[in-house]
Amino acid sequence: MNTNCLANFKCPQCGSEGPFRVEAYTVIVLADSGVEDYGPFEWDEDFSASCVSCGHEGIVRDFTDNKEKA
Numbered sequence: 001m002n003t004n005c006l007a008n009f010k011c012p013q014c015g016s017e018g019p020f021r022v023e024a025y026t027v028i029v030l031a032d033s034g035v036e037d038y039g040p041f042e043w044d045e046d047f048s049a050s051c052v053s054c055g056h057e058g059i060v061r062d063f064t065d066n067k068e069k070a
Helices: none
Strands: 020-022 028-031 034-038 048-051 057-059
Touching: none
Parallel strands: none
Antiparallel strands: 020 048, 028 034, 048 057
Protein backbone atom coordinates (compact mmCIF):
# COMPACT_ATOMS: atom_id res chain seq x y z
CA MET A 1 0.00 0.00 0.00
CA ASN A 2 1.31 3.44 -0.97
CA THR A 3 1.77 5.89 1.90
CA ASN A 4 3.57 8.86 0.30
CA CYS A 5 2.91 10.67 -3.00
CA LEU A 6 0.73 7.82 -4.26
CA ALA A 7 -1.34 7.32 -1.10
CA ASN A 8 -4.87 6.27 -2.18
CA PHE A 9 -3.82 5.84 -5.83
CA LYS A 10 -4.70 2.64 -7.66
CA CYS A 11 -5.38 1.83 -11.30
CA PRO A 12 -9.11 1.18 -11.72
CA GLN A 13 -8.40 -1.28 -14.54
CA CYS A 14 -5.51 -3.50 -13.37
CA GLY A 15 -5.23 -2.59 -9.66
CA SER A 16 -1.61 -1.44 -9.94
CA GLU A 17 -0.45 0.96 -7.23
CA GLY A 18 1.95 2.68 -9.61
CA PRO A 19 3.86 4.19 -11.09
CA PHE A 20 1.52 6.52 -13.01
CA ARG A 21 1.96 9.26 -15.58
CA VAL A 22 0.27 12.43 -14.30
CA GLU A 23 -0.13 15.81 -15.98
CA ALA A 24 1.37 18.50 -13.72
CA TYR A 25 2.20 22.21 -13.67
CA THR A 26 5.69 23.48 -12.97
CA VAL A 27 8.03 26.31 -13.86
CA ILE A 28 11.25 25.46 -15.69
CA VAL A 29 14.44 27.21 -16.72
CA LEU A 30 14.67 26.43 -20.42
CA ALA A 31 17.87 27.00 -22.38
CA ASP A 32 18.78 26.15 -25.95
CA SER A 33 20.53 23.04 -24.62
CA GLY A 34 17.42 21.88 -22.74
CA VAL A 35 15.88 22.17 -19.29
CA GLU A 36 18.44 23.48 -16.80
CA ASP A 37 16.30 23.55 -13.68
CA TYR A 38 12.71 23.07 -12.59
CA GLY A 39 10.65 24.13 -9.61
CA PRO A 40 8.05 22.35 -7.54
CA PHE A 41 5.17 20.79 -9.42
CA GLU A 42 1.53 20.22 -8.61
CA TRP A 43 -1.57 18.53 -9.99
CA ASP A 44 -5.22 18.18 -9.08
CA GLU A 45 -7.95 15.59 -9.48
CA ASP A 46 -8.98 16.82 -12.95
CA PHE A 47 -5.51 16.43 -14.53
CA SER A 48 -4.87 13.57 -16.95
CA ALA A 49 -3.33 10.35 -15.64
CA SER A 50 -2.39 6.94 -16.99
CA CYS A 51 -1.17 3.65 -15.59
CA VAL A 52 2.37 2.68 -16.59
CA SER A 53 1.55 -1.03 -16.12
CA CYS A 54 -1.51 -1.39 -18.36
CA GLY A 55 -1.84 1.96 -20.16
CA HIS A 56 -5.32 2.76 -18.79
CA GLU A 57 -6.03 6.49 -19.21
CA GLY A 58 -8.29 8.87 -17.33
CA ILE A 59 -8.00 11.70 -14.84
CA VAL A 60 -6.41 11.65 -11.39
CA ARG A 61 -9.85 11.31 -9.76
CA ASP A 62 -10.34 8.00 -11.64
CA PHE A 63 -7.17 6.61 -10.04
CA THR A 64 -8.03 7.68 -6.49
CA ASP A 65 -9.29 4.90 -4.20
CA ASN A 66 -11.94 6.83 -2.26
CA LYS A 67 -12.58 3.88 0.09
CA GLU A 68 -9.11 4.34 1.64
CA LYS A 69 -9.61 8.10 2.23
CA ALA A 70 -12.23 7.60 4.95
